[in-house]
Amino acid sequence: MACNDGGEVRGNSSAHTLVHFLGGLAGITDEFATFPLDLVRTRLAAQRSTMYYRGISHAFSTICRDEGFLGLYKGLGATLLGVGPSIAISFSVYEWLRSVWQSQRPDDSTAVVGLACGSLSGIASSTGGFALI
Template identity: 40%
Template sequence: MAAHDRVIPQVEQEEYDYESLPPNFSLAANMAAGAFAGIAEHSVMYPIDLLKTRMQMVNPTPAAIYTGIGNAITTISRAEGYLSLWRGLSSVIVGAGPAHAVYFATYEAVKQAMGGNASGHHPLAAASSGACATIASDAFMNPFDVVKQRMQVHGSTYRSIVECATTVFRNEGLRAFYVSYPTTLMMTVPYTALQFTAYESLTKVMQRHRRVGYDPLTHCTAGGLAGGVAAAATTPLDVVKTLLQTRGTSSDPEIRHARGLFGAAGIIWRREGARGFFKGTNARIVTSAPSTAICWSAYEVAKAYFIRVQNETT
């Protein structure tokens, strides 16, 4: 039988219809799925992300001691009001939609080019796709992340992201929005590569024991586990990134003039030792695991929807 006459088994056809992108799959639909996933991911777990930022700061002013995630959330909401837990969320919403659209569009394009959608297990394609995706999206998202963290610190008086961005630019220049970008890439490239590899691997294993096609539980579980593992492994670089992105809020001259990865890491090492690089680890895992589960679940829901609609119209 000729190759083009081969009859594709129903199970294989269904797996292709969902797990790989059809040749004519719309880029706009893929980017819309990514934007939806990004906004959903960051919005739901935002209060824990705010707590993580505060826990990671070196010599915060005023000094804050949080004995646990629950205690910290209660303390912040009582002292500053419940809405303070969501301060800076608008920056995430404005930036996360476009950034995640670029993120997942790049991910799918590179994965397809490297043969990651073919049958079988392709960890190298998954890791490479994730690395390329984060390089592209972080270039767009980094300034929004700086604004977010400036608004998250205790005592922030910024009333809007425009006011915060304008003030930072006026006082510190454009460099302030990208001083943490190299550190961010050093964190997010291995984070994303590890996350995507773990996600793809876990999904493949879990789907062997479940029905073929879209399965919300599989993607939610695999995403959560992958996010938690990747978050724990990259926490030290996240602490360095937080110092660089919030340096302008510090009254400490050395912190205010910290330059780059090694300068910030040196400050943390001298003042707090090795343990300083793991501040906020629990909060980061608690944020990343469900956030990644939500992100992948939302993305796969949207992707499955667009593919189904496209198949119905062709």
């Protein structure tokens, strides 16, 4: 595997597959790290007339006390079912757009290409992920 002048990795397809796999693992790791925060935020936002939680720390402690530590991860499975396809769509669309763009306009700035392709792949993964769920 070698780097060309644009700092991009070129090599065999197994290297690209490994990068995509690591990207998927990064997305799953992100969900594990942030899911309790999302759960608490959602529960705080959902309480209307009856106040179950007085704040963020109270919500964390109440959930852990009443539901156990794993209570902070209720619903994670369903979220991960959406994360996998979303990451796969994002990586695939990004790589495809970047390769098409660079074959048509090889002299364009790599920053512009990356920004445009990243934006479009984000849109594609957001809309495609909702279609899959």
